[in-house]
Amino acid sequence: MSSSSLLCLMRKMPNHLMSFCTLLFCCFISSIISTNHACNNLDHDSLRSSFDLPSLNWSSSDCCHWEGISCDENGRVTSLLLPSKGLQGVISPSLGNLTQLSHLNLSHNQLSGPLGSGLFSSLSHLQILDLSYNHLSGVLPLSIPFVSIRVVDLSSNLFNGTIPSSFLQHAPNLSSLNVSDNLITGKIPSSICLSSSLVKILDFSKNEFSGMMPIGLGNCSKLEVFRAGFNNLSGTLPSDFYDALTLQEISLPSNKLSGSISDNIVNLSNLTILEIYFNQLSGTLPSHIGKLSKLKLMLLHFNNLQGFLPPSLMSCTNLVELNLGFNHLEGNISLLDFSILGQLAKLDFVSNHFTGVIPRSLYSCKSLGALRLSLNDLEGQIQPEILSLESLSFLSLSRNRLTNVTGALKTLMGFKNIGVVILSGNFIGEELPGGDDNNGSMFKNLRLFGIADCQLTGQIPRWLSNLKKLEALDLSSNRLTGSIPAWLGDLPNLFFISLNNNSFSGELPKELSRLQALQSQKEASQGHGFFELPVYTRRTNASVTDLQYNYISNLPRAIYLRNNSLSGNIPSEIGHLQLLHEFDLSVNNFVGEIPNEMSNLTNLERLDLSRNHLSGGIPASLTNLHFLASFSVAYNNLQGQIPSGTQLQGFSTTAYEGNPGLCGAPLPNHCQPTNGNPITTNTEDGLDNGNEIEWLHFFEALGFMIGFGGICGPLAFSSSRRFAYFQFLSSAISR
DSSP states (O other), rough: OOOHHHHHHHHSOOHHHHHHHHHHHHHOOOOOOOOSSSSHHHHHHHHTTTOOOOGSOOOOSSSGGSSEEEEEETEEEEEEEOOOOOOOOOOOGGGGGGGTTEEOOOOOSSEEEEEOEEEETOOOOOOOOOSSSSSSEEEEEEOOTTTTOOOOOOOSEEEEEETTTTTTTTTOOEEEOOOSSSSSOSSSOOOOHHHHHOEEEEESSSSSOOEOOOOOOGOTTOOEEEESSEEEEEOOOOOGGEEEEOOEEEEOOSSSEOOOOOOOGGOOOOOEEOOSSSEEEEEEEOOGGGGOOOOOOOOOOOOOOOOEEOOGGOOOOSSSEEOOSSEEEEEEESSOGGOTTTOOOEEOOOOOOOEOOOOOOGGGGGOOOOOEEOOOOOEEEEOOOGOOTTOOOOOOSSEEEEHHHHOOOOOOTTTTSOEEEEEOOTTOBOOOOOTTTTTTTOOOTOOEOOOOOSSSOOOOOGGGGOOOOOOEEESSSOOOBBOOOOGGGOTTTTEEOOOSSSSOEEEGGGGGGGGGGGGTTSSSSOOOOEEEEEEEEEEEEOOOOOOOEEEESOOOOOEOSSSSSEEEEOGGGGOOTTTOEEOOOOOEEEEEEEEEGGGOOTTOOOOOSSSSSEEEOOGGGGOOOTTOOOOEEEEEEEEEEEETGGGGGSOGGTTTTTEEEEESSSSSSSOOOOSSSSOOOTTTOOEEEOOOOEEEEEEEESSOOTTTTBOOOOSSHHHHHHHEEEEEEEHHHHO
16 A cells, blocks of 8 residues: 555544554654665675774664764765774775765774775765874875865875875865875975865975975965975975965975065965965065955064065054064164054064164054064163053063163063063163062062073062962073072972072072972972963073973973082982972082982982082982983092992093092093902993083073074974074074
């Protein structure tokens, strides 16, 4: 009986029978629908043989009801979505049996191995392929024969080799390709837009591509995003690059690109992101760059740009971040009108040749949260109007010619939310204001304070004792006198102290052992956030070991007291600071023995006790310092045998020189036992790790940058690429 006949019969029935028959009819229709959606047997078996079932909710017999599975009306699997399911092993060739599959997402798992050569040959309906964030390896397939493919994401894997020219030859509907964060070499293919005119997103970043930028991007009539940063690309930006008029993002940081930015860039009127930092660009900024009115991010730092800033730059009224640091730009920036940049949140002009005073027009940028004008030739004083920047949390003005430190600190204490204040290399020879206990009450959120290399006189000001959130303090390379105050040990979050190169006297206060952030991980700061702008550091006498810190919690836990006039014994209580990584007491007047309790500093990586008047022997317990990489006790009055059979014998002889009473490896003089026979020590390994203790200093951020030889940021550069950057940056900064 047909369904229409059944309905006619039901209309003639009494109401109570009508209800019953309606229920039966619904069940009948439901069974038909259920039958039509039952999972295809081949698809069912292919899925079961492809994945580890215990990790998935695949208990029913109908695979169309399984987690992550969708089917069409014929019971064929069309979507397989299993991101972040802990899948392991290789991708099974059985997936090739899912011939109606249109959406495959196996991202954020632990899949490994190569992609089978015939894995995708039968998936002619596939539109979206996402295998990102796995451990897949090997070379890419010669081609992906997906006429319907729109999105291909193979990012964050271990693919190597080159991208075959035929890889996307048969993908006319491709709109997005992402192969970032792999190990792919060779040239970036230039024929992608010839295969598909629909391409919107191309991401080749974080690979090992080399050669010139691809020619042909001008054919990408719909291209919106082009990323190829962190590779080895060289040469200039191709002229047709500026013909891709739909571009919204150009991201090419950390390559070897050279030449100038063409005036034709103003044709890209839709551009919102322009980041070509860490390259070798030269020339001036395009004079009409203000026509890029939609621009939000302009990151061109670490290049060789020169000349004056074009006034039209101030017409980029949508700018949120402007970074032109580490170039050769010049001119009086106080003549520029920043007041119309109402959305500007970050401004970084570090290490250029700008003159004038701090632009008053900047104080109208109410959204400004980070301002760095360091390493320029600005003069004048910090004006009270700066307090109108209520959102400011990061301020670095180091290495200029600012004056009136008393007025500057009095003004800046008016900030309620500022977390980083760096004023090093200014106020030369002035007196650091002491004040009373309440002067620092408005600095209640300060996390990092640096006013180093100013030749300031006076003492450590008492108002610092109120900075309960302070984590890093640098007062190095001044002419401060007096004793190191005991109350420093009461600052609960303080873990980085640099007081090098001053004239402090008296004993090392044992109260420093109360520093909670250096005692236990439970008490230590867990990272109160990131730096709004990165902080650069370097080690004295280092050439290519400079670092970039984006998080304050990543700074080393350190106490630097080098080159003062401290005296007395090293307090045994210092052993309580078990999280201390770097400790420098060199070039002082300490006496007595090296305390055994120093062996409790089991996280110590660098220890310098050289050029003091220490006596006695080197405690054998120091062999517990298994992470010690730099060590020196040179030029003291130590005697006895260097603990044998330990890493202490792996340092060079210069770590122990100037102690005539010391003996044993690595020193050439053998120790004499009581019976008169020499004790032989094993010196045949010839280990020489050096003992040049290169203590950390903040070169730009906290004042130490003389002789800077390069910056090694948090980026994963190859060794050859890193060397090239160091060579370039050395000439850019050491001027």
